Amino acid sequence: QKEVEQNSGPLSVPEGAIASLNCTYSDRGSQSFFWYRQYSGKSPELIMSIYSNGDKEDGRFTAQLNKASQYVSLLIRDSQPSDSATYLCAVNFYSGNTPLVFGKGTRLSVIA
């Protein structure tokens, strides 16, 4: 059974702080990793993907991947109230055309 685990939260951070969201997955051979943001009542929106160990930065967002420890994290610098949303971690456990497995998401609340 392929599983993706996330703390459901809510994770509350003050405006301007760094928000750290974590995700663990069950298979060390997993290939691709994604972070999506979902506002209440809306559909998931892709933030970024990561495929190799290490950090990947895109604006205020940094994804970190550690395949040996089977975790992937998302850091949001200078958090804004508009970042308040549920963040979904998704994993492709195989290569090629196989379904993504999603975690249940972490709810982030940025307090002004």
Add this chain to the structure above:
Amino acid sequence: KAGVTQTPRYLIKTRGQQVTLSCSPISGHRSVSWYQQTPGQGLQFLFEYFSETQRNKGNFPGRFSGRQFSNSRSEMNVSTLELGDSALYLCASNREGRDTQYFGPGTRLTVL
């Protein structure tokens, strides 16, 4: 480039009825995946279509079915609706050979 579109956006049905949802992928994307999202279960994979063929299937009863047309548009059908089918149904598309998925706005189905 236009994103993934889904129709209708909202549906209210009664138990025992059937429903058909439609999804048009991003231009050039030939793979379409369907997900069910509920508060308790999160995002669960229903099925994926590519080139008019179901390529992957999740763990849902046979009441859930789908198809894809030659222009890559896809439909999913739920027959004999149950109260538990109330959910947000999401369609996502991706380019062949790439596992990054882009979601449509979803169809909110309420079964009374």
